[in-house]
Amino acid sequence: MAKRPTRLRFTEDDLADSHVKKAADRADKAVDRAEKAADKLASKKAKPKLKLETDAAGSRKAKLRFEKAEFTEIERPSVAKHMASRGAAVTLTSKAHRAVSEYEDDNIGVQAVQETTKAVESTVYTVDHAVYSHKLKAYDKAEKLVEKSDKANVNALYEKFKKDNPDAGSNPFSRWQQKRAIKKEYAAAKAGKNTASTTASASKGAGKATGKAAQGAKNITERVTEFCTTHSKTILFVLIAGLLFMILSGMFSSCSAMFQGGTQIILGTSFTAKEEDIIGADNDYKALEAALRNKINNIERTHSGYDEYRYDLDEINHNPYELAAYLTVKFEDYTRDEVQATLQWLFEQQYELTLTEVVEIRTRTTSSTDPETGETTTDEEYYEYYILNVKLRNKGLNSVISNSGLSEDDMERYRILLQTRGNRPDIFGNDIYATPGGEYTDY
Template identity: 45%
Template sequence: MKRKRIRGCFMSRKSKRPFRPAGKVSRLTFTEEERSDPILEKPLKKAEKAADKLEKAQAKVPKIKSLATERTFDAKTGKAKVRLYFEETDKPKPPSKLSHAVKTIPQRELLNKIHKEIRESEQDNVGVEAAHKTEQGIEFGAGRVLSAYRSHKLRPYRQLAKAEKQTVKAEVNYLYHKSLRDNPDSMTNPISRWQQKQAIKKQYIANRYGKGAKTAHQAAKNTKVAVQKTASAAEKITQFLVRNKKGILIALGIGAVIMFLISAVSSCSIMLEGGFQSVVGTSYTSEDEDIVAVDEDYEALERALQERIDNIESQYSGYDEYQYHLDEIGHNPFTLASYLTAKLQVYKRSEVQAELRALFDQQYTLTVREEVQVRYRTETRTDTWTDEDGNTHSDTYTVEVPYDYYILHVTLKNKDISILAESHLTDEQHKMFGVYMETQGNKPYLFEGNIYAPNKGEYTDYDIPPDALTDPDFAALIKEAEKYLGYPYVWGGSSPSTSFDCSGFVSWVLNQSGVYPMSRTTAQGIFNQAAKIPPNEARPGDIIFFTGTYASSGAVSHVGIYVGNGMMIHCGNPIQYASVTTPYWIEHFYAYGRLN
């Protein structure tokens, strides 16, 4: 969405509502005299409380960092300097509707035609109209289910808009009471007070989002002018209403009753039903006990697979060498629960075992392959012979003797369930899979403590020292890497569409930033292309390698990008910054590498 910046805030072209830059929360300020005034005490406290809530809502809006430059001039040297730094702004609000189009099907076209015909005749039949309203309400609820995951993404922006609306209301109320205190003669009746409050509100909006006052004292000066302008107009309106008050009150009363009856019958039931279906439709529908038990059964299959790999050398004995090429064994429990719910709706532990086995066989592929190499070993040989005089001679020499060298390659591929979902679910099921993944089935408590369950929406951030960003290669590397902060760990993932695993993330960032042409490879594969360097020579942009974090085929099992000061950015769960000086990473540290 294109945005235009106006006087310290952003405004959407579509909504025309102000959208603040990160950290830019303006609020009224108050003098000591205003704080001590008992007339203003209550509205003042409400205004401050609303502004505090606005700042908290502003802080929860997702942020993005963009690389910016600041040019300074050194008077001593006569040279200009450019400093690189990250400027934080609010992440643009996502579209309020689903980004993908809903395919029109014949049944849908027929349904639209039926609705049109019913609308043409429903005014003549109250029963038909009621039934039609009910049917439309059900369809509305179903539509809400499909767009629920977008609703979750929009929640911080809704909360910000709500907080801003409450702040405007509270601060306008304060300015109104201050104006009432300062101009008691101009507000002689309810109508004039209402008119003058609207004028204050209009002036306040102009001051807040346009060119105008920024403090309570300055705003009060502006609103005083607005009060004086509206006083005479309000007085004329008051005189008219007083002369015709009986007729006006009767007309307003009848209109209010009619509107209330219409809206109560047709709207309330639909909205309540739609809201209820939205919550239910985004939740896991199976019992908690079954969901947890099924995940434990899946973990049992994974443990059996690990035991099988551990016993490979006893099962396939007699080989000269065993080479392991193993992906990590594990799964996100919410991914499994979301997949099964989208496909089966409701499932019991006893009824889903065949589905579990089929899914497991599709996720994990274990293969063994024998390789026979012809190698040569050096053998020493001695030839002995006797000459004509009966003397014995010997000659010692070496020869290269060929022999067969047997290697067993053991390969395990882990194709994450989220990747399988794209091809194993229908379009409608895949939409629901996305909803359940976004909401965690409205049951985030199910897998607390599970190391593979992502800490949804939270990650560790870090401010790169500005001096490090003077290196253009490192700046480009970090700019690309920070786009994916908060993305979950997905085994085998190598792009933003699937998310990443550790080596997929580093490979993608190196390649997309243009720093190093790195194709998709493993952590060991990245290490093989890097020049090993001592830890005391490591600098921002180098690659840091770890070992033993899981049963990998090579020595290197995990990889990250070193950013200096004992920090790295890596694909943990989720992608985030981490200190490499913690006991865990010190224990598993392997080496630093540099790609040239």
């Protein structure tokens, strides 16, 4: 089952902020596309809308609330139902064919009808399957557009959060956590979950218990008073022990929470592969670059015969921390052998080598001497001048990674890993490009 897209509503004060306005417009357009696709699958019904409102005190803090309208769910075309209905039809028609076939040999007309019927049935089955496939594709398209609209809504809510909390998100990891929290809150609100705490009701049967409690209250009070008087030291010891237990339990639970939170932060900001695999993968990438450099150095040998070679070359290099950060986000705990295909793909995206032949028609002066008169004459002649233009473009590894299709969460973690250097600041030794922004791009 797929739900319809959710449309956000912002206050005029929110939309006065250009970033919120831009994100809200993008979200509206995404919702429009998703609704259009959904409307093709089901009749229009009341659409749920997620409101962002101010509280009674006039605070601009965002509140997620759905209007009172049920979600219109679109049922995915069922393979089982499709096959069941088609199976039932096949069963009925096969019985009919068997009944007719008893007289088929004796009647040429019956044979003709039988063959025509089979052809029509075959056509009907083909059309039926095509209709089912079309419905399935339309459903998948609508589902993807709803997912995109949800993503745009989360971005808009995040922009509003930044507007209302200008001091929040001082570092990339904080921003990453804030956006994840907003995404969870949005998903919970859309799913109709109630995150508020609930209180168990004990009103049922209270009236019956009240009478009995009143009758025995006096006797119980007297007994408690007597026990406290005769066992005062024991009670004091029990109270002290209980207090110590509560303090220790609180300390251990706090330490456990701190440990879990610290572990998540460390893992989220660290390279998780083994050191030999991280360095090995970087060396493999350097080997690809060395092969490219060697290819350019031998151009005049492998492409001989030109009058001139013209070179327009970007520098061949990469920041090893960018490579390690990308591989960590992509594979997490990777091995050197596991990432070879990815290294080749990144290399092909980063570098572009083109060889272009140019032929120029030039003129040159020639002289000749008459052997009889000794006179020298000069002439101009045309000739072809061959030039090979060698051009290398380095798009920059960071630029390639930024356009590699990573999700926003993955890109946020990629930037965090660059900032923290994966908590391994010396893993690449004295590599001159192993610094934030160390990749040479001003060619």
